[in-house]
Amino acid sequence: xxxxxxxxxxxxxxxxxxxxxxxxxxxxxxxxxxxxxxxxxxxxxxxxxxxxxxxxxxxxxxxxxxxxxxxxxxxxxxxxxxxxxxxxxxxxxxxxxxxxxxxxxxxxxxxxxxxxxxxxxxxxxxxxxxxxxxxxxxxxxxxxxxxxxxxxxxxxxxxxxxxxxxxxxxxxxxxxxxxx
Numbered sequence: 724x725x726x727x728x729x730x731x732x733x734x735x736x737x738x739x740x741x742x743x744x745x746x747x748x749x750x751x752x753x754x755x756x757x758x759x760x761x762x763x764x765x766x767x768x769x770x771x772x773x774x775x776x777x778x779x780x781x782x783x784x785x786x787x788x789x790x791x792x793x794x795x796x797x798x799x800x801x802x803x804x805x806x807x808x809x810x811x812x813x814x815x816x817x818x819x820x821x822x823x824x825x826x827x828x829x830x831x832x833x834x835x836x837x838x839x840x841x842x843x844x845x846x847x848x849x850x851x852x853x854x855x856x857x858x859x860x861x862x863x864x865x866x867x868x869x870x871x872x873x874x875x876x877x878x879x880x881x882x883x884x885x886x887x888x889x890x891x892x893x894x895x896x897x898x899x900x901x902x903x
Contacts, residue, residue: 738772738775738776741772741775741789741793742772744789745789745790745793746768746772748790749768749771749790749793749794749797750764750765750768752794752797752798753767753768753771753797753801756797756798756801757801763804767797767800767801767804768797770800771793771796771797771800774796774800775789775792775793775796840895841891841895844891844894844895845857845891847894848887848890848891849890851883852883852886852887852890853887854873855869855873855880855883855884855887856884856887858872858873858880859880859884866880866881866884
């Protein structure tokens, strides 16, 4: 075997040993940090092992155990992932957009009053929210079409729609706008 192949084989064996020795405990630890989300814990476990592979100096250190290093890396990865999810607003799915219509407006008078209330509430919204709702709801455009018409990314259309619906929910209680 060449030295590079021998080194690669040794690295693979060390990583396999590392996972066998610490994988179960690390997975349990990460499962607690992810509030029981198995998929996220598995992803973090794999990312932690990748970090160990990327930093072979950690594997060859003179510490008694790699477990503290692995747990520290796993905890930091979990914190970073949680921060990244919280920094980005929830995307509005097509289902939410379709289900946000006002239910139970069968009577013409009731529909007219509702329309007036909604118009006044929409007028009170910030300009960028009003523009998005106009494109998506009043012009019936898809997220992609609204994105193109407004010259903004589709994700921005979704997040502005989400926040606009949240704002409307506050000023239109009882109209069934459930955007949570």
